[in-house]
Amino acid sequence: MLLTIHNLQVRYGSQLALQIDCPISIHEGERIGIIGSNGAGKTTLVKSILGLTSYKGSIRTNLKPEQIAAHMQSNHYAATMPVKTIMETILDTNIRKNRELQELISYFEFEKCLHKRYSHLSGGQKQRFTIIMVMLQNAPLTFYDEVTSGLDFETRQKLMEKLVNWYQNKSNTLCIVSHYYEELEMLAEKILILDQGKVIAFGEKKELFRKYCGRSVFITDSTKQNQELLREYKKLKSPEHLLAIACPDLETEHKISELLLQENVNFKRSDNDIEIMSTNAKAAYYEREGSAYEDQIMQ
Structure with missing residues (x-):
């Protein structure tokens, strides 16, 4: 076990920014996705673990500070200096003498950026620059906080594919903070859901899906025709423009798929x-807590 969090509480003035009552444990080699809306407490959690913010409670780890690496949302460098x-300077090394660093620079196709000034890098290049330095640490535990924030879809996809491929078959433990669901589907095996500073759920991705959605789900456009066609089946909460139909078993899945195919309905x-x-x-x-669902999460 690398790290355990229990009875953690973080306040900014009178505001409760994060509260974790039940223990959360992070083990070697895990890939954990941390999701939640703005203000959910994602970055606060990372900063607490890194010792960058005050907290009450327990964060226990056998790792030394230098064994934990982090890519934070905001990274500031001297804008006019060559990359x-x-x-x-930051890594206290010479690129020509550091084979591991050369490998990372080549892997991220960053050679042509080395002699540019930092201010002349694109958003994607700036992210690759910081990722290279984080990866070079080869830390047992690494945090990536909104690593693709502000990038276009194609750049995000390429960057995530690089991360996925690099860490494949490696024992490093990763915690990825992101509000892009497709990124976590690519990389995360466990999911921590935060909302308004509270832990909504934590566990294996597949187990959480079965618990809250069923065996599978069919997703299609929320048209009147589709609503009528699927009226007898259980509907899950979903964005307003979509219908999400729960399939608790294989028989139900077959029935729904045959129906959708027969009616020539596009679905996923x-x-x-x-x-x-x-x-x-x-x-x-929020149903368990007795709070109105729409007031809490449909914002």
Whole structure:
């Protein structure tokens, strides 16, 4: 076990920013996705673990500070300095003499950027620059906080594919904070859902999906025709423009798929849709808490 969090509480003035009552444990080699809307407490959690903010409670780990790496949302460097100089200064190394660093620079196709000034890098290049320096640490535990924020879809996809491929078959433990569900579907095996500073759910991605959605889910456009066609089947919480139909078993799945195909309806079948899963986890949580679902999560 790398790290355990228990009875954690973080306040900013009178505002409760994060509260974790039940223990959360992070183990070696896990890939954990941390999701939640703005203000949910995602970055606060990372900063607490890194010792960058005050908290009450317990964060226990056998790791030394230098064994934990982090890519934070905001990274500031000397804008007018060449990237090569910044990299060598921060890492206290010489690129020509560091084979591991050369490998990372080549892997991220960053060679042509080394002699540019930092201010002349594109958004994607700036992210790759910081990722290279984080990865070079080869830390047992690494946090990536909104690593693709502000990038266009194609750049995000390429960057995530690089991350997925690099860490494949490696024992590093990763915690990825993101509000892009498709990124977590690519990389995360466990999911921590936060909302308004509270833990909504935490566990294996597949187990959470089965708990809150069923065996699988069919997703299609929320038209009057589709609503009527699927009226007898259980509907899950979903974005307003979509219908999400729960399939508790294989028989139901066959019936719905045959019906949709017969009526020539476009649909997607999923057994790991994190957006639908997290939306219904929140609905279940606030129903247990006696709070109005729409007031809490449909914002």
